[in-house]
Amino acid sequence: SQELEQSPQSLIVQEGKNLTINCTSSKTLYGLYWYKQKYGEGLIFLMMLQKGGEEKSHEKITAKLDEKKQQSSLHITASQPSHAGIYLCGADMGPGHLGGADGLTFGKGTHLIIQP
Amino acid sequence: DGGITQSPKYLFRKEGQNVTLSCEQNLNHDAMYWYRQDPGQGLRLIYYSQIVNDFQKGDIAEGYSVSREKKESFPLTVTSAQKNPTAFYLCASSIHLGQKDGYTFGSGTRLTVV
Numbered sequence A: 001s002q003e004l005e006q007s008p009q010s011l012i013v014q015e016g017k018n019l020t021i022n023c024t025s026s027k028t029l030y031g032l033y034w035y036k037q038k039y040g041e042g043l044i045f046l047m048m049l050q051k052g053g054e055e056k057s058h059e060k061i062t063a064k065l066d067e068k069k070q071q072s073s074l075h076i077t078a079s080q081p082s083h084a085g086i087y088l089c090g091a092d093m094g095p096g097h098l099g100g101a102d103g104l105t106f107g108k109g110t111h112l113i114i115q116p
Numbered sequence B: 001d002g003g004i005t006q007s008p009k010y011l012f013r014k015e016g017q018n019v020t021l022s023c024e025q026n027l028n029h030d031a032m033y034w035y036r037q038d039p040g041q042g043l044r045l046i047y048y049s050q051i052v053n054d055f056q057k058g059d060i061a062e063g064y065s066v067s068r069e070k071k072e073s074f075p076l077t078v079t080s081a082q083k084n085p086t087a088f089y090l091c092a093s094s095i096h097l098g099q100k101d102g103y104t105f106g107s108g109t110r111l112t113v114v
Helices: none
Strands: A002-005 A010-014 A019-025 A030-036 A043-049 A055-058 A061-065 A073-074 A084-093 A104-106 A110-115 B002-006 B010-013 B020-025 B032-037 B040-051 B064-066 B077-079 B085-093 B109-113
Touching: A002 A084, A010 B077, A019 A084, A019 A110, A030 A061, A030 A073, A030 B085, A043 A055, A043 A061, A055 A110, A073 A084, A084 B040, A104 B010, A104 B040, B002 B085, B020 B032, B020 B109
Parallel strands: A010 A110, B010 B109
Antiparallel strands: A002 A019, A019 A073, A030 A043, A030 A084, A055 A061, A061 A073, A084 A104, A084 A110, B002 B020, B020 B077, B032 B040, B032 B085, B064 B077, B085 B109
C-alpha cells in the first residue's frame, strides 16, 4: 500500500489563481520535504517541515505540517507559469523504515499545469 | 559550485546488455541514493550508501548493482536481469544518514531499452 498519498494527481489552474496540494500519511512523520521537478529534470528542494503545526513560506509558496504530523499542504498564491511542474512530497518515516536506511519515502507527485 | 552530476542524460540499451549510469558529487556528502521514477509511480529507492565501501538494497534492487569505492562516486549498473529498465533514474546525496536537511538531486538519466 502507498504510505504517502498525494492529491490531486494533476491540477490545471488558471494563471493568477491560488491552489493547494496535499500529502497524507497514515503514520506520524519525522519530517516532511517538498520538492519541485520540471519534466525530465532533477528535483529541486523547496521546504522541510519537522514540527507539528510548522509553517514555512518562500515567495508565493507556503507549506504547512499539521499538529499530528501526518498531513502537509503546499499552497501557491497567485500562480504563475513558472510554478508549472511536478510537486513531490518526501517523508522521513522514522527509524527502521527502509531497513534502517533513513531514506525518504516519496509520494507519486502532483502535475501542475498553469493556463495563461 | 557544488552539486551532483549525472551522466549521460540519455542512454539507450539493447536487450541483454548491461549499462552503467554515472553519479558524481562534490558536496562532501556521506550518503548517496539511487531512485527510479516511472510515470504515475513516484520515486522508488533502488540502492543507497551511507559511507564509502558500504551500500544497501532499497525497495527495488533486483536487476541492479552499485559500488561506492570513492566518496564522490556512486555508479549504478542496470544488468540484463532487470526486465523493465526503461525509466528515469535519479541520483541524490545528503550530508549523512540521519541528517534530515534534505537531499540534493542530480538532473537524471533517461534510460530506454531499444
